[in-house]
Amino acid sequence: MQDVANEAGVSRALVSLVMRDSPKVSEHRRILVQQTADRLGYRPNAAARNLAQSRSNTIGVILNDLHNPFFADAVDGIQAEAEEHGFHLLLSSANLNPEIERKSMATFAEHRMDAIIVLGSNAPHEDLVDVSGGAPVVSVGRTIRDADAVLNDDERGGELATQHLIELGHTSILHLDGGTGAGADARLRGYLQTMKESELQPWVIHGDYTEDTANKAIAALFATTEKLPTAIFAANDFSAVGVLEQLRSQGVSVPTDISVVGYDNTTFAGLGHVSLTTVNQQTRQMGHLAMRCVLERLNGRRATVTQVLEPELIPRRTTAATAFNQRKLA
Amino acid sequence: MQDVANEAGVSRALVSLVMRDSPKVSEHRRILVQQTADRLGYRPNAAARNLAQSRSNTIGVILNDLHNPFFADAVDGIQAEAEEHGFHLLLSSANLNPEIERKSMATFAEHRMDAIIVLGSNAPHEDLVDVSGGAPVVSVGRTIRDADAVLNDDERGGELATQHLIELGHTSILHLDGGTGAGADARLRGYLQTMKESELQPWVIHGDYTEDTANKAIAALFATTEKLPTAIFAANDFSAVGVLEQLRSQGVSVPTDISVVGYDNTTFAGLGHVSLTTVNQQTRQMGHLAMRCVLERLNGRRATVTQVLEPELIPRRTTAATAFNQRKLA
DNA sequence: CGCTTCGATTAGAGCGCTCTAATCTGTAGC
């Protein structure tokens, strides 16, 4: 910077102003400085800038599984909104490990991110915000103490999925849950509640929102159970894919033998040869809202806020009436 | 930091040493300082640290499409290797836009990333490294002037895919190319070369490695052509999905009516109900190698290096012998 | 008991930028 200043015969301060497009620089000087900067190949050092301004213009985003399209959708929403307001995004993948999630949060704090967005946190510990170093934290898909939250009504979503299967005549409905994953407990509650209302026996096995675990859980089911369910409600689309996968390799046909419902309505679910019945939680929109939340915080809002979106059932081709029911209808 | 030093009755320098786990601090002081730091909730400021050390311990990764599992696979490989050596990853999505790709590169340069990895660059301009500000750049999937490269032999891959279809008896083989995408031209060359050797008429339509464009391109094909190909070689898996999608909605059955081959062997392609025949380019491995390349650079290697991996055909269930050929074999 | 040695600690000068407040320049008004 000094070099540029010397070369152009001006002060460092002026160079600084030019680099930041300050309006209070004469046209004449602006061009002069700009040109010498280009000529010398000068690029401002962001670390120094951040230090001096004590802000980074960057939002940290913690996500948990790059392979799960849910996160890609959410990031799309965040990115669109962030770009518009001149913020950069810094992504970090925690790979479903609460420990790494915590560490990512700490790293973001050390880098003095202007704010941190946690997508589908997998951390059951509620003290995540303690390591945020005072930066505003917005959580998508799960409530976290002292953080803003953008949610969808997971309990309602769980009801919708279960209700859908019941209406199709299913009575033996298995729920593959999402373990400690974001919203998993609420989806489970919705399922249990609805089963209870219909006086059906609930049946829950455990997953963790990944395709792999889901696949294995279903394999284990086949290995241990004689009587299979006629329908499976998987806690998210990504596990639903694992379920479909394993059902396929067991020679079970969907939806003829078993119906499957997912949750998230990822881009994936909409594909014609998957065509997964699922619950739409407007993931992209949640990304948008999360970023808006951040902006409000940066503009001075103090109170924590929770926004809840309404889920919606998207019936596709992995669910059908039970054989018994079909006969009845015919 | 000053506060911690005062409180503990030591100098700032010592606090600094403790925060960095320096071996030259007495056990006594280490505990003292650590405790007061915790008590005061002190966290070092990474911006200041980066500035003083003039290094960030962070690798910037530019990727192009969060929805394409190819990138998730590659990042997995990078991350595993990076973690092991104490580097953070900073991801930035360029959304297939060369302009944004360039901007991301500049931003990373300003942030003084220790190195930059470009995954599947979509930029046809070769001067990308000019804006890297001197940081080592490693490109995965495409060569870029003045940057290390980790590639697979795309031309060979194109040959493998095409050869496979020819061996199944296909003569009318369409190639949906990858436009300006990384490796697309080589895959195209492999296709053209193989077709030529078999004295078959090449037939190319244009894509850009996205599902959406692929889908539309095939729709356009149906709208304008009477005679359809019997096989389609899509330049990557993600477009292949778009192709499958559109074929499905046109009521064409795969592989009975039309065979489809992809490229990348993304996790996606292996799913049972997709079961896409594709070319494996060891994406995860490429991520690993890219990170190793970075490490070597940081350890002082000067010369630029190119590594080429061998592609391999993975036959699955989207390809089959032509009807004519099946008759012949029977 | 003074001298060396070596590990532990510290003072103080940067790192490259931004910010505030002060200064400079040129124009206008009287």
Added chain:
DNA sequence: GCTACAGATTAGAGCGCTCTAATCGAAGCG
């Protein structure tokens, strides 16, 4: 010609850390 004023420019003090070189203190030794 002098003051006023607004816009353009600059000096210089930080921002919070690390690094080098210097200093301190406790053994160890003859």
